[in-house]
Amino acid sequence: MSSDHGRAINFGAGPSALPLSVLEETQTGLLNFEGTGMGIAEISHRSKEFQAFLDEFEHNIRTQLDVPPTHRILFTQGGGTGQFSAVVLNLLARYRLLHPQASAADTVLDYVVTGSWSKKAAEEARRLSGGVATVRTAVDARVYSKDGKSFDNIPPHAEFAFADDPALIYYCENETVDGVEFSHDLESPAAFPFHLLKQDRLVPLVADYSSSFMCRPIPRLADHAVIYAGAQKNIGPAGLTILIVREDCIVDVDAAAKLGAPPVPLTLSYKTLADSGSLYNTPSVLAIYMAGLVLRRMKQNGGLPFYEEVNRRKAKKLYAAIHEGEQKGVFRRKVQQGSESWMNAVFEVLGEGAEKNFLEGAEKQGMKGLKGHRSVGGIRVSLYNAITEQEADKLIAYMTQFIAEANN
Ligand SMILES: Cc1ncc(COP(=O)(O)O)c(C=O)c1O
Structure with a gap:
């Protein structure tokens, strides 16, 4: 077989192509991880060698994306779809702690719907929040499409309508299925309308970056409450989900549940992940390893x-x-x-x-x-x-x- 192992050029949307050098390095790591004599899929996630690798991975994400100290980087499983549920539950808990008496009508989840994935996320929010919150469509891009029914645009800023004090504002930065993305030129009419967000408080702004994570810097990263991405597009195999969460969104979900917020499964709680250094239960060790190698390589490439x-x-x-x-x-x-x-x-x-x-x-x-x-x-x-x-x-x-x- 040739040195490229007879590989095709894979333009697939995900899981998707990974760098050949990383795949080759993974072969070595599977047999002997960093000189330990044990393969990466065999070594304890609590070993000092794995911990050092995880720390380096996190450091590489933090430095390359310029993540400020106000935000934690967390690793979990369950993919983007898992986060459709987790962000709702964690941010409803946050809102309940801030507003213990708020009615379901006052507890608003605002969804910006620009494609199939944000539509799905809004559907999951509706499923989870019955009786405790109201899910609103802050804007639906289909209304502004050429045929009135497709996702083919970022709507005009004047059409975005956010609640005064929502429990979350949600958008999907890059709609993988429809090929629609917010512009990174903040002067563009297709940029996310950050100027419409309240300036006098910490806004619970959530962004799904599953298919554009680490392809370029994230505009206004510090203004986000939660950014998440499944690894299986740009940085690794499926099985790893990366979260960037602002400290005020890491809340005591059990205290919130006592006040009437929906209970949060332990593995979905951002506090569980943060308190345990993302090692509450066994993480996706192999996926973390491959993504870590991709990040190392990215750093070496500039x-x-x-x-x-x-x-x-x-x-x-x-x-x-x-x-x-x-x-x-x-x-x-x-x-x-x-x-x-x-x-x-x-x-x-x-x-x-x-x-x-x-x-x-x-x-x-x-x-x-x-x-x-x-x-x-x-x-x-x-x-x-x-x-x-x-x-x-x-x-x-x-x-x-x-x-x-x-x-x-
Ligand atoms: C933008 C976006 N969000 C969410 C998802 C769902 O991710 P997962 O399959 O990891 O649950 C995908 C999957 O392709 C996606 O592209």
Whole structure:
């Protein structure tokens, strides 16, 4: 087998490509973790060697993302979906401690719905908060879409309506399925409207960064209450969820339950995680190891400034090819200009059987994982960190050739 182990270029949305060097290092770690004579999947999570590795991993996230001392970094399991539930329960507990007498009508959970994942998160909030809180849609992007029913945009700022003192405000920074992302240019109309948040208090702002974590810096990170991400897009295998939680959101959930908040399972409580250094029960040791290796490698490569620049160039070139295809009647982009995701680009290939031809042609050249999510259809190109610029260029060259051949 060749030195690349016969690997395809994997443009899948998640689980997704990981750097070859990390996969190779993992093979060694599985046999002998950092000279201990025991494999990483075999060693105790309470050993000093694993603790040192976990500390370095946390330190690398903190320094690369510039996480302030007001925020804790926590590790857990259960994925993004686990956090759809956990943020609701922890922030309802926080609100109850702040407002012991608040009625269900006064306890508001505000959801910004810009795609399939934030919609799902809001549904889970409704399921969990019956009788104790009111879930509101602060804005629904479908209302502002081209066809009135798709997620294809970040709505105008004037349309966001937040409650005066909500228990949480929720948004999904990058909608993996729909390819819609908030702009990181804070002057852009497609940026998150941070200026609408109250300035005189700690706002319980929650962001799902599952599919854009560590691809570039997080704008206004310190203004968030909770940021979370499943590892399986940019930084590791599935099984690890990373949380950045502001101290005031790490509350005594049992004291809140005595005042009428819903009880919180111990493994979902941020306080349990914080008090135990994320080791209350056995963590996903192997997933932490691989993500830790990815973070080490990122640091060696120049950290987030390096990845931001490469990711910017990859996305720019890819969208230029999509636009060219659109002008020539071969492709149609799904997402309105300005709201396009850097990580997941979604478009259609026009014409009878054309999408199938596109996918087959790509596969012949060793490029896989390009089929869009079943709910949206079309093509989805995921350009996570492990996709090199050279690999992105190969796809773009294929797209350019496809456009030229379709026009012949
Ligand atoms: C933005 C976003 N949020 C949440 C999820 C759900 O994550 P998980 O499968 O880790 O529960 C995903 C999964 O793709 C996602 O892309």
